Structure formats: C-alpha cells, structure tokens
Amino acid sequence: MGGGRGVGTILSVLIYSKNWRLRTKSDIWLPSIKSPSVTSFIRKTMIKIRAAAKHTPTFTPFVRLQSGVVWMGLRDHRLGCGAGHGRGLHERSERRVEADTVAVTVMIDLFPTTSDQNMLLEVQRAVAAHAETEDRFDEIRTISGVDQAFAGEKVISGIVTLDYETMEEKDRAYAIVATEFPYIPTFLAFREGKAIVSAYGKLAHKPELLMIGRCGINHPRSAGLATHIGVALDIPTIGVSKSILCGRSEQPAGTGSVHLLMYGGRQIGWVLKSKENCNPIIVAPGHRVSMESSIEIVKHCLRGYKLPEPTRQAHIYANLVKRT
Template structure:
C-alpha cells in the first residue's frame, strides 16, 4: 500500500515536538467509512536493540485473518514519552508497505487525540496513510475520567485540560476498561462502536491481540527470517 511522504524524519526531540504541533491541525474527525470490510491491527514489540512491527488485517464481519506482515528493524529515534511514534513508525510503515490489502480502518495499540499535543501514533499513521485510524490504549496517557459502569459497552469521557480527548470503554463486563481516541477520519462515536465490535470475547480487540502475538513471534525468529508472514490459522475469536 502507498504511504505519503509528508515530512522529513526528525533527528531530535525538538524537531519531533515541532512536527507534532504542525501536523495535528491536519487531523480530521468525521463519522468514518459507511462500510468497514477489513480492519488492520498494528502493534510493536521490543527486544534489545530491535523493534518488531506487525500488521494483521482481519475480515471485519468474521474477525478472521486476511493478511499479515511484519518488519524487524533497529529504531533510530530515542525513547521519549509522547514521541513514541517516531521510534515505532518506521517499522510500522515498512510492514504496511508489504500489504497487498488496503484496510478500511487502522487500529493502533496506542493513542490518537488522547495525547499531550493531541497527536499520538494513531493520528500520525492516519495522516501518513490517508486511512481512517483509531487508537486503543491499554492504559491512559493523559487526562481524567470517571470509571464507567461494570457492563460491557459502558463508557465515560476522557478529559484533558477541559477538552474531551477520548473515551474510557468497558469492552467486557467486569474487566478493566480500554482507552480509545480518534486517530484520523473517524469520530468518537465510530471509535467506540468499532472497539466493541472488535472485542467480542476479550478486553483487547482482536486486532491488537493478533498483532501483538505476531510481533512477539517475529522477535523470536532468526534475524534473517521472512519480512512478511501468512495469516495465522486459528479458530474464530473466543474459542
């Protein structure tokens, strides 16, 4: 798939901060695609000086795998809170370029608008690909929220500096919530709807679960191994 060349890659924290400030105004919030047929989960794992980025494309109706790709690289940007995108994006973009499928929605393990500068990884990936994108965080990065009800589907707003930047969503009754936010070309209602549809049996969406597993497997493989992988064979989610 094609990736836009929006900017030179920053070499320092100062350049990264300035770039986030400049690009955040380009993010669009809208209802999103009328029909989502394929959805891609993106996640990264680390080992020593390597980062493995995995993209797993699922059929949105069945949540069964359609295609997957991985890329194992050595990050060149330092580990700085709020600037993780610059450490992880190069490998994620390498994996995305290996896909034949252009997914209708990107689901990132991380944040979008729920970020110090309203421009997390999901926003950056959405702009670079031009695709609808959303963030699903295991923990929240910024903001305050009231705990949602115990029942699956309950949610409350995530608020930072007086602005609603995301939602705290209970994807399974009685389990810890996840933290969702807009990346690009979707809105909060769409993000909430999608995370529940992608999480029929577990706290985390199937997109994140499968991408996380694939990225970890890639780090255990020899460094000379394949850069892409076939869809993992498995039963439907929850089995």
C-alpha cells in the same frame, strides 16, 4: 533527510510550463523552521512565490498528505484540481495553461531521528493540525490491527488484517526496523512509526481502517502514534491503549460501560470496560474517524477479551515474530 545534512526541511520550487510539463526545479535546504507552525511558514512563503510569479488571481494553496510527507503547494483553480479531489500539481491535465505555473512543495519528514525537541514538537503540531476527527472512510470490509514488540535495538511491527464481520484473518505482514530514536514518552511515533509504515506497505490488500495499539488524539498535543500514522499514510485510524496518557475520566462499572475521557475542556476519547475483572481500555480517534465511530468500531471488534480482536491478534503476531 538525505545528503548527510541532518534534520530539516527541503523547500522545493518547481516551475511548470504549459500542460504541466516540469521546466525547472530547485531545492533550498532549511535547517529548521523557526515560525510557530509549518502552515504559517509555508503560507508566507507561498505569498512571496505567488507575488513573484504574478499569478495571484488564479492560484490558491493546497495541502496533501502522502507516505509520510506533507505536500503544500499552489494549485490553479481554473483546472479544478487539488488536495480535495486527491489530485495536485504533480498530475497532468488535459486543459492547457496559458502561462507558466509555479508550484511550491515543502517536504517535512514526519519521522525524523533527531532528539531536538523543538523539531519534534514542530512535526507534532503539523500532524495535529492535519488530523481529522470526522468519518471519512468507505464501508468497512476489512480492518487491520497494529502492535509492536521490541528485540534489543530493533522494533518489530506486526499487522494482522481481519474480516470486519467475522474477525477471520485475511492477511498479515511484519517489519523489523532498527530503533534510530530513543524512548521518550509522548514521542513514540518517532521510535515506532517507520516500522509500521514498512509493515503496512507489505500488505497485499490494504484495509479500510487501522486499529493501532497506542494513543490517538488522546495525547498532550493531539498527536499520538495512531494519529501520526493516520496522517502520514492518510488512512483512517483508531488508537487503543491500556492506560490514560492525559486527561481524566470516571471509571466505568460493568462490562460494556463507557465514560468520556476529557482533557483541556474537550473530549479526547473514551474509557471502556471491555471485560469483567480487567482494567478498562482507552479508545480514541486517530485520523479520519469520528469520536462516535471510534467507540462503535472497537465495541464491534470485542470477542470476549480485554483487547479488541485486531490489536489482540497483532500483539500475538508481533511477539511470535520476536520469538522466531
């Protein structure tokens, strides 16, 4: 976070007057969140704000995820706007509000550089809480693969966009970012996430779905890199990895065969034999993709190699950038 204050949370209290005109804004710095979850913390905060503003009958909480920031606030249900419609308190409305409106926004840095494990776990809990494992995407016309390479203290993120039917390349972009975070197993999003977000922003045409060469919900805290990126950007993602991070599964026999990956009594992904004489790959939903669709999409993208074409091409591209 900015201002040299280290890692923490900014609680922004915004008071809107009629027609959503911002009247006042104040920021309160919180060094850390001590509550068991971010959601619990902000719910308690909003109850206090609503009581103080005396708007409890007409205001309800909303949650929105955008560009690496979790936005939580209050919405006036008389206007019918909020996270469910992709709209929130930051948009103007044609209808008048007869009284002042109070909005509370908590901004959580989803890619902090701290090594404080409590803070990292708090962020991962927020990511897991907001991840969706149901299909919420348009017809897939293009799909992008994402993979990383490393050069010294820098991470190189390569993204290659392909036509979903033909697997022909349509776009590519990369970003090189200094690694501000050390390598810690199960916390890769904090090391690699910023580079992916930067590369994604450079794409001329955004795909309907990202396939990321890392874990999705097949993670001890259901917050692998693919899930983290999906939640941060609020885009559909699938994770494809080469080894099991957590969970158990039978080994698939022949090419194309698949087995469930189970952890804690629930399915967290698939183990897929994608090519003969190769170890299987692990497939899991990241965000806004169902368990069933994740394996169907990956199978569709196989073209005779161990890795599906999007992540295979991204791997080649990231290493090409590294060499040049």
